[in-house]
Amino acid sequence: MISRRQLLNKLGGGIAGLALADTLHRQGLAAARLSPLAAKQPHFPAKAKAVISIFCYGGISQIDSFDPKPELLKRQGEAMTGVGEVMVSQGHPGGLMPSPWPFKKYGQCGMDVSDLFPHVAQHADDLALIRSMHCISNDHGPALYQMNTGTILAGHPSVGSWVTYGLGTENENLPGYVVFTDYRGGPINGAPNWGAGYMPAAYQATPFRAQGDPIVDLKPPARRGDAAQKKWLELLGAMNEKHLARNPLDTELSARIYSYELAYKMQIHATEAIDISKETEATRKLYGLDDQPTEYFGRQALMARRLVERGVRFVQLYSGGGNFEPSWDAHFDLKGNHGQHAAEIDKPIAALIKDLKSRGLFDSTLIVFHSEFGRMPISQRMDGRDHNPDGFAVWLAGAGVKGGSIVGATDHYGYRAVENKKSVYDLHATILHLLGMDHEKLTYYFNGRDMRLTDVHGNLIKEVLA
């Protein structure tokens, strides 16, 4: 192994070229010292290299999408009994309310999916559906934290942070972890949903915009041309190199010089990564970019594919933003609310699966479709449903996932998970496992403890593993 001094002598190239980065990538150790996001080996070999999380914020109703309950129609208007204490978040529980959407069977596996998701349903044999999820809180904030960070309290790193901390990124010219929020606004809690908590800022998500420059402050004002920026970076580089020469062993200073090279390259690569103008007409149509309801989410789903294709490790897409109507939080008018939201994302999600497959990326990309909790079988405000943390559905698809599997069950109303119950910790342990990481070994030392995404919990959901 060469000494740090020798290495740094080799690095003398400055801002101008790729020489520095290339040298570093040949020197894994040095690269890791210079960049916290350098790619790392997983604990064991795994198929999944990247994750796309599709988060239906507000709480998608399991009994109106992936968990049919014919009992609700039979007993329409009756009180829900025999299920223990019924916990509602906003008071005034009504009687049982049937789903406005019929269910049909799809695929070899015969999975029941409602008419809210006719396109996704075409891929039933690719989905591993878990119908027995449960979580702790029936309140959006804590439940979002739990689904995103493992605990119901703020201050902990998100799943994407753990993944980029554990694996780094495949492409340092782009952020390793990207989040797209809904056009109506972000989810409640804000940025801590994709924050790094007590970990360094390097592991938090970078919010991407689906229009214009993808990253805030990516580019200098237009009045400064690219040539001027290059001259400017040369001057800065020369001064910093001179400073470094007086302190040649300080890797922090070298890392900071390197970060300007990355920043410059990110201007080009991030813009290119979300430039969907070069996609074929057929692809654009597939994602529904030609149609108003699907246009926005379709763009984001397509951008997610492009990012994953370019080595981004974790992409999170939100459907729903703000409070009540703009999110899946259908306290009233379930039909209008879920009807609109599903119409926006159903076709793009199906397109994403198909597109990833046709490009050979489905085998290396894990898709997670989830929400912070589910909804109640009984009515609220006459035609809505309240929050339900005791039973809801999520599905996984892609790398390492056994398509067509259906895990667990809720009771005959769809209220509580009763059979083969799965916790959020179990889901997180499984996501890490699919990426080649042992959730008990992936730790980060903080305030006297080796912290884990799954705290002291988590069992692999083996039923969904291929």
Add this chain to the structure above:
Amino acid sequence: MKLGCLLGFAVTTVLAAQGDLPQQAAAILKKSCVSCHGGGLKMSGLDLTSQDALVTGGSRGAAVVAGKPDSSLLYRLITHQEKPTMPPGSKLSDADLDTLRKWIASGPSLPAAQAAAAPAKPDLSRLEDRPITAEERNYWAFRPPVRREPPPLASNPVDAFLLQAFKAKGLTPSPRAGARTLIRRAYLDLTGLPPTPAEVEDFAQDPSPARWRAVIEKLLASPHYGERWGRHWLDLVRYADSGGFERDFDWPNAWRYRDYVVAAFNKDKPYDVFLREQLAGDEIDSRSNEAMTATGYLRLGLDNNIKNERTRLDELDDLVTTTSVGFLGLTVGCARCHNHKFDPIPQKDYYRMQAVFYSTKGIEHPLVTPEEVAKHKAETKRVRDLQKPLLDAKKEIEEPFRKKLFAERIAALPEYLQIAWKTPPEKRTEGQKLNAEQIEKTLVIKEKEILALLPAGLEKRHAELAAQIEALNQQLPKPYPTARAIAEPGREALPSHFLHRGALDAKGSVMPPGVITVAWNGEFEFPPAPPEAPSSWRRKAFAEWLTSPGNPLTARVMVNRIWQHHFGEGIVRTSSNFGKTGTPPSHPELLDWLATEFIARGWSIKAMHRLMMTSDAYQMASDDIEANLKHDPENRLFWRMPRQRLQAETLRDQILWAAGTLDLAVGGPAVFPHIDPALYQSSTGRTWPGKPDTDPSTWRRSLYVFMKRSIRYPLFEAFDQPDAVNSCDRRNRSTIAPQALLLMNNAFVILQAEKFAERLQKDAGPDPAKQVDLAWRLALSRPPDETELARSVAYLKSGDGTLAQFAQMIFNLNEFAYRQ
């Protein structure tokens, strides 16, 4: 465990003879499981004492599946096929496992007698305590500091102890740093602001020890000292201006606590008093606004929007954790669910410490006289009384239209709901009752809908009433200023319980208040509060224990923090964890000497600055010494002053300072500089009333930027400002591309670079060489050398970039972002 196996074997063999599986199973469950899963204590909601409960299972689902042992959760856990393995920390004998396997396979049933056999009340005494051994008490951090005379190697004791270690390790201490480096170091360390070029040159002329001491005195007397060191404290107590959680409500007066902290550092409030006021200011002097404001500390944690017993316990956990890591350097929070895994902190200690804070509740403490409060109340009542008849009259107009609209909406409901509504209440089914009540409570007609129906005459009258009501609103008195503070319901503390495994459904005995057992010799007395006291005085007693000279941790932890902020790392590197999983002190004798000196000097923080900063060690250069690097590459023995990346706030302050735009006003309400709305995606309750970058009122020091927990100021977030959720003892120092992008392209940075350029133009004139020279002196506290000057002048003269672009280049220099 061995004994358990033997006993288990015995149970099985004896009962096997009787050939009764349910009896045998019940006996095994009773012996090994029922103490936690039955009777008064149903851990995870699981009750193994009755047939019904067995089938229902617990929160993790059914315990047994008849006929299928390997699919039964109970069997999977006791055979350690799945976690959590049961019983905790042991395993049943093979014979018992085999019996239970057969029992489940045969369709598990329990004899009725089992229920009666369960203990009626949980006996948790065994779980609440653990003995503390003499060896554990002998751990360095739990022994009181011992003051040893410094070795006779140097006049400053700091140097004496360090030199001793250098000698032992064969290290050469670094030479004194250059005068310009030194004065920049002192300024940034004590005030977070650089020296002016004149101050630099002045010191460079005569960097004698006497002048050095004069510089330190000047800085310690500066009001900006408290801003800088207050910020370190705010990191530790996770200060923010909003409550977090989903609504993230603003705390518009939280800054009063921040100003209290700044003032405390500025007036060198003795550290023991500082701690006592924050923990028990109300019990020390409830008439003192200062002491009351200090108790705002107890309310800095996240404020859950849902209020129930569980969320209250989480808030208390946050407080116990922050107080213990922050003031004691102990991770007591780890003992919430079990005895601490590494340190001798019993779970009992956690709940005794929780009992200290259990009765507190937040209040808004008026910062005006009681007379003014009474006047405000009377004036409010006067206005409300005038509004009452107007409101009634308005309602009377609305009512008939409300009824009409209500009937229309009912008619539009699905048939089964209409039937439920129309069915007479006494004839409604259970479901109809629920639905009818839901309709009654949630079918709301909005005023807007009624207004659309009002005929002209009524509409006019309605509008008049609304205007009169609104006019009276204007007469309501303005709210008086308050501070976030704490109170208790009375002299008797509310009872708080030991919680087995931290679970609410596993309550043990009521806990008395207590201190950390291992950190005190004997039992610490919590004296009863005086008869007329409005609170329990538990916090006052706890604070007295915390700050008593016999406490082995408090002084050590604080001097170590002061050291860390001067020398880059602490003598104990894990400065909030002095326990076994932390790092041991590199210089235990020095740490102890400093701790005793701190107390001897009346807990004066400024005295510690003087002591440390006048040492040769503090004045050392940062350069590499190759021989030293071989023996101590990480500078654990402090043979040089490490280079330190500036904190996010200092970086921004320094930009404003160099540009000449920094508003140096001290204290007051927080400011809202511009944040790109794309970054915060506002929603209900989550707004950021940002002002444009060009608004000089936002050019305050970074300490005064509103700290909203869900909306972080991007420059701060990128440069590792902590998230104000967890106590932060040492900031992360990451180096990432988004930081570069911000300093290259952010509109605020560009604007300030333009201001910097204007200043250079104005103060240095049109000559590029003079402009470059001044830029270097303002931003880096030194003149440029020949190459730097030549290269910069060439850049400006060639027209490659403007003076503003050059100025912004300065903000991006490595040297600008570090202090050495």
